[in-house]
Amino acid sequence: MSDSIIGAGAIGSGPKRIDGQRKVTGAAPYAADHHPDNVAYGYGVFSTIASGTVAGLDLDAARQSPGVIDIFHHEHFPELHRSPSSMAQGNKVEETRLPFEDNKVYYEGQFVALVVADTFENARAAARKVGVNYKSDQAIANLDQGVTAHGTQKGQGNHERGDAAGNFDGAAHSIDVTYTTPVETHNPMEMHASVASWEGDRLTIFESSQGVVQQQGALAKIFGIPPEHIRVESPFIGSGFGAKLWMWPHAVAASAAAREIGRPVQLVVPRQQMFTTTGHRPETCQRMRLATDENGKLVSLRHESINTTSFTDQYVETCGSVTKSLYSCPNLTVSHETTQVNRGTPTSMRAPGAAPGLFALESAIDEMALEAGVDPLEFRMNNYAERDESLDLDFSSNHIREATERAAEKFGWHDRNPDVGSMRDGHEIIGYGMAACNWEALKRECEARVSLRADGTAYVTCATQDIGTGTYTIIAQTVSDLTGLPIEKITVRLGDTSYPKGPISGGSWTTATTLPAVAAATRKAIEELKGYATSGKGDFADAASDSLTFENGQLTHDGQSVDYVDVLKGQKLASADGHAHTQGADSQYSYRSFGAHFVEVRWDPGISNLRVSRVVSAIDVGRVINSMTARNQVEGAIVMGLGMAHFEATEYDARNGRPVNNNYAEYVVPVHADQPPEVDVILLDYPDLEFNEFGARGIGEIGITGMAAAVANAVYHATGKRIRDLPIFKEKLMENIPAVQSA
Amino acid sequence: MHNFDYARADSTRQAVSSHGPDKQAAYLAGGTTLLDLVKIDIMRPEQVVDINRLDLKRIETLNDGRTRIGALVTNTALARDERIASDYAVLSEALLSGATTQLRNKATTAGNVMQRVRCPYFRDGVSNCNKREPGSGCAAIEGHNRSVHAVLGTSEHCIATHPSDMCVAMAAIGATITVEGPEGQREIDFLDFHLLPGDTPEREHALKPGELITHVTLDAPLDNSRSHYLKLRDRASYQFALASSAVIVTLEGDTITDARVALGGVGTRPWRAHEAEAALKGQKATEATFQKAAGIAFKSATPYAHNAFKIPLGQQAIVRNLTTLTA
Numbered sequence A: 001m002s003d004s005i006i007g008a009g010a011i012g013s014g015p016k017r018i019d020g021q022r023k024v025t026g027a028a029p030y031a032a033d034h035h036p037d038n039v040a041y042g043y044g045v046f047s048t049i050a051s052g053t054v055a056g057l058d059l060d061a062a063r064q065s066p067g068v069i070d071i072f073h074h075e076h077f078p079e080l081h082r083s084p085s086s087m088a089q090g091n092k093v094e095e096t097r098l099p100f101e102d103n104k105v106y107y108e109g110q111f112v113a114l115v116v117a118d119t120f121e122n123a124r125a126a127a128r129k130v131g132v133n134y135k136s137d138q139a140i141a142n143l144d145q146g147v148t149a150h151g152t153q154k155g156q157g158n159h160e161r162g163d164a165a166g167n168f169d170g171a172a173h174s175i176d177v178t179y180t181t182p183v184e185t186h187n188p189m190e191m192h193a194s195v196a197s198w199e200g201d202r203l204t205i206f207e208s209s210q211g212v213v214q215q216q217g218a219l220a221k222i223f224g225i226p227p228e229h230i231r232v233e234s235p236f237i238g239s240g241f242g243a244k245l246w247m248w249p250h251a252v253a254a255s256a257a258a259r260e261i262g263r264p265v266q267l268v269v270p271r272q273q274m275f276t277t278t279g280h281r282p283e284t285c286q287r288m289r290l291a292t293d294e295n296g297k298l299v300s301l302r303h304e305s306i307n308t309t310s311f312t313d314q315y316v317e318t319c320g321s322v323t324k325s326l327y328s329c330p331n332l333t334v335s336h337e338t339t340q341v342n343r344g345t346p347t348s349m350r351a352p353g354a355a356p357g358l359f360a361l362e363s364a365i366d367e368m369a370l371e372a373g374v375d376p377l378e379f380r381m382n383n384y385a386e387r388d389e390s391l392d393l394d395f396s397s398n399h400i401r402e403a404t405e406r407a408a409e410k411f412g413w414h415d416r417n418p419d420v421g422s423m424r425d426g427h428e429i430i431g432y433g434m435a436a437c438n439w440e441a442l443k444r445e446c447e448a449r450v451s452l453r454a455d456g457t458a459y460v461t462c463a464t465q466d467i468g469t470g471t472y473t474i475i476a477q478t479v480s481d482l483t484g485l486p487i488e489k490i491t492v493r494l495g496d497t498s499y500p501k502g503p504i505s506g507g508s509w510t511t512a513t514t515l516p517a518v519a520a521a522t523r524k525a526i527e528e529l530k531g532y533a534t535s536g537k538g539d540f541a542d543a544a545s546d547s548l549t550f551e552n553g554q555l556t557h558d559g560q561s562v563d564y565v566d567v568l569k570g571q572k573l574a575s576a577d578g579h580a581h582t583q584g585a586d587s588q589y590s591y592r593s594f595g596a597h598f599v600e601v602r603w604d605p606g607i608s609n610l611r612v613s614r615v616v617s618a619i620d621v622g623r624v625i626n627s628m629t630a631r632n633q634v635e636g637a638i639v640m641g642l643g644m645a646h647f648e649a650t651e652y653d654a655r656n657g658r659p660v661n662n663n664y665a666e667y668v669v670p671v672h673a674d675q676p677p678e679v680d681v682i683l684l685d686y687p688d689l690e691f692n693e694f695g696a697r698g699i700g701e702i703g704i705t706g707m708a709a710a711v712a713n714a715v716y717h718a719t720g721k722r723i724r725d726l727p728i729f730k731e732k733l734m735e736n737i738p739a740v741q742s743a
Numbered sequence B: 001m002h003n004f005d006y007a008r009a010d011s012t013r014q015a016v017s018s019h020g021p022d023k024q025a026a027y028l029a030g031g032t033t034l035l036d037l038v039k040i041d042i043m044r045p046e047q048v049v050d051i052n053r054l055d056l057k058r059i060e061t062l063n064d065g066r067t068r069i070g071a072l073v074t075n076t077a078l079a080r081d082e083r084i085a086s087d088y089a090v091l092s093e094a095l096l097s098g099a100t101t102q103l104r105n106k107a108t109t110a111g112n113v114m115q116r117v118r119c120p121y122f123r124d125g126v127s128n129c130n131k132r133e134p135g136s137g138c139a140a141i142e143g144h145n146r147s148v149h150a151v152l153g154t155s156e157h158c159i160a161t162h163p164s165d166m167c168v169a170m171a172a173i174g175a176t177i178t179v180e181g182p183e184g185q186r187e188i189d190f191l192d193f194h195l196l197p198g199d200t201p202e203r204e205h206a207l208k209p210g211e212l213i214t215h216v217t218l219d220a221p222l223d224n225s226r227s228h229y230l231k232l233r234d235r236a237s238y239q240f241a242l243a244s245s246a247v248i249v250t251l252e253g254d255t256i257t258d259a260r261v262a263l264g265g266v267g268t269r270p271w272r273a274h275e276a277e278a279a280l281k282g283q284k285a286t287e288a289t290f291q292k293a294a295g296i297a298f299k300s301a302t303p304y305a306h307n308a309f310k311i312p313l314g315q316q317a318i319v320r321n322l323t324t325l326t327a
């Protein structure tokens, strides 16, 4: 065989999403589109206090409400077990406490009861009739209150090298500044949903999930049944951004309710509770202390971060994860701490750690450069690390200098007037800002199965998911590349635990993880095919299997070719199959992706309007597998980063910890009209062959990192105001705001 | 959601009688306010009267130059009407700055006039809210009050803004609301229609129980006037105003001969700034004049913890709008 070199055909090109048509025509079933026979509908009763206990429930009115089947709560819920919550074991959950475990309330919007009725409307109507009598305690409503009330706990991901404190005081230039980021909420369009059905002690659950295998494992632990008895299906999801990586309490509630009432149960998490009981990016407070020598070389760097977590679990937002290795600095400290507040458990949100962390780091680098009197671009060029000093390893591939320079060139950075407020256009003041972006390249264990079938098609299965990123398509491209079959002849099935185990769709590792497994399985299927062809009954009965080549669906030996379909048909075989199991990344190198954002903002002081008008980003993510879906990931991440920069914040009432803007109208994310008129994404496309044979690292998250800092740096250039607290609301840039007497 | 009885009316008479003078009934127009609030149990009508079949979908120019708009004319139809777009540009622009295309296709003229406040404490169903539960207090005053709370016309009982854009333009233009009720037909001046919260924030408008809005009649446009709606917010679309201005001016040379200024996003009702108008009339169209008028418009403003910025922002909405119109 021609060694099936990846990259010869479909890889790198941009075929359209193979699932696109089904999605836009409504033919793709999402979790809540499933209404199995005899299904009942659940609706939650959610706590309206953030801290305390449920002293009593008045269920009379609800029980009499039409269609009610049962009402579950802490005194009426089956005895279940907790999941150990281990990713390695395949049963991770973020919130380990089970719903209705006891009468405690840890956050507003926590399940305190679940009404199950014959229709969704009846369940909802009855849920509103449940009377809950609370004993309310003073809530810890935010990070400051948490730190004041009970201090912090140590987190993980810390790092120390050299003596950062000792080299700070006497340094030529230094800054000591603190940044904060608010709670951000994922808000995928599709709400979390579970549809659970039992048959004996076997559970099937349709879920909007980024990780069916982990959910299967967690449910197995919780219900005390073998994982093989549980099937989790999530073929399509209306995105997740991390909120759907790990199962949340609603899935446990739906599964338990279905078993208790002996009917399937559908449970959708309402939009309001998408802000409370399905995770969020926690609030952070990050102190940055940087110092340089006379020439602007970093001599000391400290990044100390605190984030909020829940009272039930510790979630660490590793804000300093990138700080450890992006810049060269002999004396460096990264530390993470958490403080408990009355909110649900936080979780990964697109580029966890790095997104808030690079807001602080890349803003601080800008401040440090100005303090040292160096152009921020030049400062970065002087300080970018040549190797990973935290791991003491070389980078597998790092083109950040080229990325920075190319983006700068295209953007026109060198033509800017660096003086604050010096660039104007009509009413608007123009500001330029830049920031580096960075994300770890990860790769996990994975299994996949490929069948080359006698009808001329290929069938591929893997229990990973396509969360809207294009996984279906790039898997088809891979099989097409290796077999020569056209994309239309390849069926890809994902998001079902009955398939070979695949990874969660997170960490930007799906591409690097699944493609090698799919390629290996394809090659095994081809080997099996050659075995058939060279067997006694085969077309090349006497040939050695490895003397055959396989290309464009043809097996060739000695100038003679046979279509693989004929090989199978000739022997009345349905298919030639391959099953592969590939391993995670080694630790020979530090594997990371790199890039830089350049942002133009326009501030109109006459109407206090800030807009991002231009973005040029150059990103080095290794080989690009599909130019359309890859670009789409970066463009989407840029827009999301822009939302992080100047719109997004879940606001909590400081008096009682209640989220205030928990809806799509008041939680402001960018809309189409906010898209910068010009977004230019340069993908460097250098294969990282140390990482995998595809040379691909992953692209889902890097684009959001650094964006908020690039905007903040541009805002400083335009206005002279250094905004260290996200989001950059207009009032932070306005003058003459009257003082307020009350509150 | 509570169950309710549903009746469909074929005539205004029938609508009014199906509704009755009972406060537990509600007219259903586009449903974009009503059904949202019914679903979250904030409005709990026992009887819903669907008025969508009524013959109230026309826009007519009257002999006296006024324009009569049927209650059921959608926000889209009104904004896109050629007479409105040319004679009342400010209204067309205000409508198009509101909500989204989908919502504007459903939303009606009367429904827009009657839309409820966006205050999250009103909508959460649990916080103290004098509008929802008279006498319970106002959670917003000492709570989170950045985007949908007012600085003008507030009281110690309620500080929620009237959220409409359309109404701000109508307040500037001048209009009359025609209603039909159990006691017959009557007319209400647009500026008297929305009530200040005072100590009865649960009373939002001048309708008597059971009255149906049938028309909104716009005053004749000012001769040779120019008008513009300027809406300021965080994102560029699909957000209620943080501050907005509807301005109509007439000029002779560079002197302002007449001016109408109304404000949105800052007031507890669509806010007509009469004193600011007086400060403009007869003055030269200069930045100084605009600044002065803007200052006057906000001289009685009360800032709250998170919305104090609306005072300068609202002034900017006036100044920039006038600058654009008189350039």
Ligand SMILES: Cc1cc2nc3c(=O)[nH]c(=O)nc-3n(C[C@H](O)[C@H](O)[C@H](O)COP(=O)(O)OP(=O)(O)OC[C@H]3O[C@@H](n4cnc5c(N)ncnc54)[C@H](O)[C@@H]3O)c2cc1C
Binding pocket: A665, B026, B027, B028, B029, B030, B031, B032, B033, B034, B035, B036, B051, B071, B097, B098, B099, B100, B103, B106, B107, B108, B109, B110, B111, B112, B113, B114, B115, B163, B164, B165, B166, B211, B212, B213, B214, B238, B239, B240, B241
């Ligand atoms: C997400 C969202 C964003 C929005 N953004 C904006 C915005 O930016 N700017 C803006 O101005 N608006 C905005 N709106 C509000 C929207 O304009 C109103 O919901 C709409 O105008 C209401 O009209 P409707 O016909 O749907 O009213 P309905 O919901 O049918 O009725 C509203 C109220 O009026 C009563 N009613 C209806 N017709 C009559 C009548 N003829 N006589 C007496 N009472 C009547 C009803 O009983 C009900 O109480 C937004 C709404 C939503 C949901």
Ligand code: SF4
Binding pocket: B117, B119, B120, B121, B122, B128, B129, B130, B131, B132, B137, B138, B139, B140, B141, B157, B158, B159, B160, B201
């Ligand atoms: S501002 Fe008005 S609507 Fe909001 S809580 Fe206070 S009384 Fe209720």
